[in-house]
Amino acid sequence: MLDIQNCTITYQNGIPAVSDVSLSVSEGEIVSIVGESGSGKTTLIRAILGLLPPGGRIVSGQILFEGMDLTKVGEQQMQDIRGRRIAMIFQDVGAALDPIQRIRNQYRESIAVHEKLPQKEYAPRALDMLRRMHLTDSERVMDAYPFELSGGMKQRVGIAMGMIARPKLLLADEPTSALDVTIQAQVVHQMKKLRDEYGTAIILVTHNMGVASYLSNRIGVMRQSKMVEFGTRDQVIYHPREQYTKDLLGAVPKLGGKRFAES
Ligand code: ADP
Numbered sequence: 001m002l003d004i005q006n007c008t009i010t011y012q013n014g015i016p017a018v019s020d021v022s023l024s025v026s027e028g029e030i031v032s033i034v035g036e037s038g039s040g041k042t043t044l045i046r047a048i049l050g051l052l053p054p055g056g057r058i059v060s061g062q063i064l065f066e067g068m069d070l071t072k073v074g075e076q077q078m079q080d081i082r083g084r085r086i087a088m089i090f091q092d093v094g095a096a097l098d099p100i101q102r103i104r105n106q107y108r109e110s111i112a113v114h115e116k117l118p119q120k121e122y123a124p125r126a127l128d129m130l131r132r133m134h135l136t137d138s139e140r141v142m143d144a145y146p147f148e149l150s151g152g153m154k155q156r157v158g159i160a161m162g163m164i165a166r167p168k169l170l171l172a173d174e175p176t177s178a179l180d181v182t183i184q185a186q187v188v189h190q191m192k193k194l195r196d197e198y199g200t201a202i203i204l205v206t207h208n209m210g211v212a213s214y215l216s217n218r219i220g221v222m223r224q225s226k227m228v229e230f231g232t233r234d235q236v237i238y239h240p241r242e243q244y245t246k247d248l249l250g251a252v253p254k255l256g257g258k259r260f261a262e263s
């Protein structure tokens with residue numbers, strides 16, 4: 001479904017933030033990208049939707065999505081894809097909510113750009129997703145302004161917004177890292193359910209090997225702008241090729257998908 005081929009991305013200084021990286025995602029597949037801070041994970045997934053920060057530029061490579069090269073499509077077409085086909089959850093998604101609109105209105109807009117859904121189905125779908133995010137008082141959350149919610153609540157409201165429109169492909173940049181461990185496990189579990197129920201493919205950036213191990217079909221490991229390892233979940237977790245991957249795995253106490261899934 002998505003095929004990134006030999007992508008190199010630079011910022012103003014011309015030094016590659018992403019060097020010659022290739023990555024593919026099939027329908028309904030969950031691919032995690034792990035790696036140290038500054039290794040290029042955010043740059044890579046923002047590039048997919050043409051959302052690089054100022055100065056960021058794809059200097060070579062292709063990003064093929066449903067037969068189109070996303071590095072070549074115009075802004076109009078990209079907006080269409082962003083709305084309807086591929087959703088992104090940014091690292092600071094809670095902070096990115098519109099401060100002067102109630103959550104209910106933000107969800108309504110988000111659903112409306114994604115698909116034709118009868119008005120009366122908006123609220124039930126939004127409430128359902130909020131409950132899945134373990135926001136118990138979901139009616140109140142719907143009517144709240146962002147400043148009335150805690151940081152963790154805003155984060156989950158933002159994650160729900162990315163998932164609410166049931167995109168074909170969801171890009172999520174460390175969506176749960178600011179959440180406490182129990183909530184994080186629940187949110188991650190809901191992302192997996194989204195895939196199971198709607199066939200949503202997901203690219204998840206995470207620095208949590210436990211999360212990657214629990215969720216992923218395949219895992220990519222980035223280091224210093226390069227994809228140093230990419231393989232099936234079992235290959236990467238149980239038979240890592242790179243010392244760097246072993247070090248990342250070694251940093252996780254008692255790694256095991258089951259344990260994480262149960263929490
Ligand atoms: P990660 O998400 O893995 O932490 P990033 O993609 O944010 O890594 O960063 C990769 C590299 O690109 C780093 O060297 C970082 O300093 C650089 N970089 C990231 N964002 C910018 C930016 N807006 N301007 C210039 N350089 C940037």
Ligand code: MG
Nearest residue numbers: 041042043091
């Ligand atoms: Mg990042």
